[in-house]
Amino acid sequence: MRRCGSGACRLRRVIDMFQLDLKSRKSIYEQIVDNVKELIITGMLKTEEKIPSVRELSKTLTVNPNTIQKAYRELEYQGYIYTVSGLGTFVASPAELPIDEKRVSDVKAHIRENMKELFYIGCSLDSIKKILDELTEERSDWNDKGK
């Protein structure tokens, strides 16, 4: 059974995309969770594609294996990846994502708070709408990649 897609070469490139900031207040495992999420959401990592093993990513990032494992566990819990014991960890299909209404409302509330702050700081309404427009364009790019 071959699930690794285009193999180690592509995997390497993906690994190199991780950006860790040890000085950040964000914990390392959180940064890994967010990075992998980002790669999946933007389509850099595609459905059913294999992601680096716990030990491999551990060596690449010079981070303890337990920390990677914690991140993967969280990602699996959220439905973004799934694991097959003895084989590896793979990107789950978006269709298999649980419909998490609480998560949706939480994220929306978060967006509202951020927008409020931008208003208060002095950002114009248009400047904020612009973010949405840019994202709409990017999104069509993702769709093109998927074809």
Place this chain on the structure above:
Amino acid sequence: MRRCGSGACRLRRVIDMFQLDLKSRKSIYEQIVDNVKELIITGMLKTEEKIPSVRELSKTLTVNPNTIQKAYRELEYQGYIYTVSGLGTFVASPAELPIDEKRVSDVKAHIRENMKELFYIGCSLDSIKKILDELTEERSDWNDKGK
């Protein structure tokens, strides 16, 4: 010198608005920072208005004075409040807020990430635009209050 506005009665109401969740992963002082910011941004706390003293808020929330102090220090650093030794702590004018370009781009980036996640989870574009629209209406309410 009287800066307390409409006095202790109004102050009481403001204090009662604080919502602390000890079970949250968010630290207490962060929750206080966010709560005060929220009250200022939405206009519940107006410019030059006095906010509860460290010791008073400490008693009301059953939280250590040092924790309140830490929150106030952070709020002062961010430019939302200012303190006068021996007098108290007051809401700063938005005009005095430092133009923090980094903060702006950080918050915008954060909004983008959140929107991306909503897309991936399965939210429609309209559902996200709706947040912006609702906020626009609310904003006119804030402006009305300010008049």
Place this chain on the structure above:
DNA sequence: ACAGTGTATTATGTCATATAGTACACTGAG
């Protein structure tokens, strides 16, 4: 003088995080 304010300091305990080391079960390739 006094009460109320902000501020500073030291000490203590708790918890999440990250690391270290070890062990076990599973898989595919040889």
Place this chain on the structure above:
DNA sequence: CTCAGTGTACTATATGACATAATACACTGT
């Protein structure tokens, strides 16, 4: 079967942020 590679589990330890406790000082207006 043997072996390397995979995920997983567990204990132990160190570190730092967080929160509390207790105390002290300087300033303000009454």
